[in-house]
Amino acid sequence: xxxxxxxxxxxxxxxxxxxxxxxxxxxxxxxxxxxxxxxxxxxxxxxxxxxxxxxxxxxxxxxxxxxxxxxxxxxxxxxxxxxxxxxxxxxxxxxxxxxxxxxxxxxxxxxxxxxxxxxxxxxxxxxxxxxxxxxxxxxxxxxxxxxxxxxxxxxxxxxxxxxxxxxxxxxxxxxxxxxxxxxxxxxxxxxxxxxxxxxxxxxxxxxxxxxxxxxxxxxxxxxxxxxxxxxxxxxxxxxxxxxxxxxxxxxxxxxxxxxxxxxxxxxxxxxxxxxxxxxxxxxxxxxxxxxxxxxxxxxxxxxxxxxxxxxxxxxxxxxxxxxxxxxxxxxxx
Numbered sequence: 001x002x003x004x005x006x007x008x009x010x011x012x013x014x015x016x017x018x019x020x021x022x023x024x025x026x027x028x029x030x031x032x033x034x035x036x037x038x039x040x041x042x043x044x045x046x047x048x049x050x051x052x053x054x055x056x057x058x059x060x061x062x063x064x065x066x067x068x069x070x071x072x073x074x075x076x077x078x079x080x081x082x083x084x085x086x087x088x089x090x091x092x093x094x095x096x097x098x099x100x101x102x103x104x105x106x107x108x109x110x111x112x113x114x115x116x117x118x119x120x121x122x123x124x125x126x127x128x129x130x131x132x133x134x135x136x137x138x139x140x141x142x143x144x145x146x147x148x149x150x151x152x153x154x155x156x157x158x159x160x161x162x163x164x165x166x167x168x169x170x171x172x173x174x175x176x177x178x179x180x181x182x183x184x185x186x187x188x189x190x191x192x193x194x195x196x197x198x199x200x201x202x203x204x205x206x207x208x209x210x211x212x213x214x215x216x217x218x219x220x221x222x223x224x225x226x227x228x229x230x231x232x233x234x235x236x237x238x239x240x241x242x243x244x245x246x247x248x249x250x251x252x253x254x255x256x257x258x259x260x261x262x263x264x265x266x267x268x269x270x271x272x273x274x275x276x277x278x279x280x281x282x283x284x285x286x287x288x289x290x291x292x293x294x295x296x297x298x299x300x301x302x303x304x305x306x307x308x309x310x311x312x313x314x315x316x317x318x319x320x321x322x323x324x325x326x327x328x329x330x331x332x333x
Contacts, residue, residue, distance in 0.1 A: 006297040010072035011280075011287050013304065017065035019269050023174070023262050024058040024315075027051070030175025032098055032123020033168060034194070035116060043187045044116065050182045050326040052102060054318055059095070060311055071300050075146065075290035079281050082148040083141050084133055087155050091129035097122030124168065131167025135160030138213060138272070140282035159212060166205035170265065173198040177245070177258040182326050195249050195257060203242055206268070210235075213275075234271040238264055 028051040038044045070077055081088070101119035105112055132155060139159055142150035176198055179191035241263040248256035278286045291297065 006294060006301060007072075007288050007291045009301065010068065010291070010297055011278075013301075013308075014065050014068045014072065015273065017061050017068060019266060021058070021061035021065060022269065023265050024061060025055070026127075026171045026265065027174040027178040027258075028055045028058065029098075029123045029127045030171035030173065031178065032119050032175075033127060033172045034175050034179075035120040035123070037194075039186060039190055041112075043190070046183055046187055046326055047179065048102065048105065048119070050179065053322045055102065056099070057315055057318055060315075064307075064311065068300075068304070072292055072297055073280060073287065073290040074292050075285065076280055079143055079146060079148050079285065079290075080137075080141060083150055084136065084155055086152055087129050087133045087136070091126050091133070094122040094124070094126030094129060098126065123171075127168050127171045128164040131164035132156060132160040134167065134272070135163030137282065138163070138275075143281065143283075143285070146285075159209075162205065162212070163209060166202070166209060169198060169201040169205055173202055173245075174258070174261050174265070177261045180249075181255050181258045184325055184327065192249060192252070196246060199242060199245050202264075206238075231271075231274050234267050234274065238267040238271070241267060 031047050031051050035044060035047065038047055097118045099122075101115045101122065105115035105119060135157070136155035139157065141148060142154065173195065176191045176195045180188055180195065183191065241260045244260040245257050245264070248260060276282065278288070280287045280290050
């Protein structure tokens with residue numbers, strides 16, 4: 001007898017893991033996107049030192065979400081992954097280049113500029129690929145009898161290119177507000193100056209995607225426009241977060257711009273979930289259709305009951321240990 005709907009529990013766990021990855025790894029990807037535009041090489045050192053103690057721990061959530069998705073919803077892998085092989089490969093390649101650059105850059109002298117570009121290029125490639133994958137999810141996939149029957153490049157369309165650039169701007173905004181909170185002096189002032197233009201870019205792309213989405217996704221059109229409900233509070237809260245970013249930057253607050261940017265991402269993410277729920281593989285495969293056996297989900301859930309508190313614990317401890325400002329000449333390296 002099934003006492004609990006483990007499918008819903010697993011959907012929450014994986015959804016939580018994805019948003020934790022987006023908001024926590026997003027700001028250090030954003031740091032890489034902004035890297036070439038920093039005022040000086042010393043500022044680039046400070047930028048990298050601000051995220052060096054936490055970046056690899058942030059990616060734990062990507063591993064947890066991916067492994068959990070394979071174990072709890074195997075049909076997602078057999079249907080969606082063939083549609084995204086190239087996009088996922090580009091994302092992983094970008095993360096590899098970025099990870100190597102973290103360590104090699106501080107050891108290099110004459111070749112440091114190459115590692116600067118590896119860090120910036122890897123971060124940009126990974127962020128764009130993630131945004132394009134999200135766009136392809138919104139557009140849906142060509143599925144026949146539970147098998148993907150589309151082409152290898154169907155994930156790359158004008159709409160997904162737009163969502164890719166939108167996530168680039170969003171991660172850059174997370175990166176600039178992180179710098180406001182973690183740095184001081186010239187670098188912090190530079191971060192203040194670029195945050196409002198980045199916010200306007202994010203809002204511009206958000207507006208275009210919002211207008212375009214009903215034309216590529218009938219489900220979104222029906223759910224959001226055919227019956228106006230309380231779900232419209234999500235875009236309202238997103239705009240409220242955007243206003244708070246603008247207000248806090250104008251008032252030279254330090255922590256609030258970053259907190260408000262996290263809120264902007266979270267409410268946008270919830271809006272995406274509401275748009276698609278309960279379909280995990282567009283257009284018609286639900287989370288219950290894609291789920292593994294109840295016994296398998298229960299066995300894996302028992303393990304995660306112990307793993308997730310440990311991950312949350314060491315993540316919180318790391319951020320606590322490395323709290324405060326990062327100054328030039330000081331830091332992880």
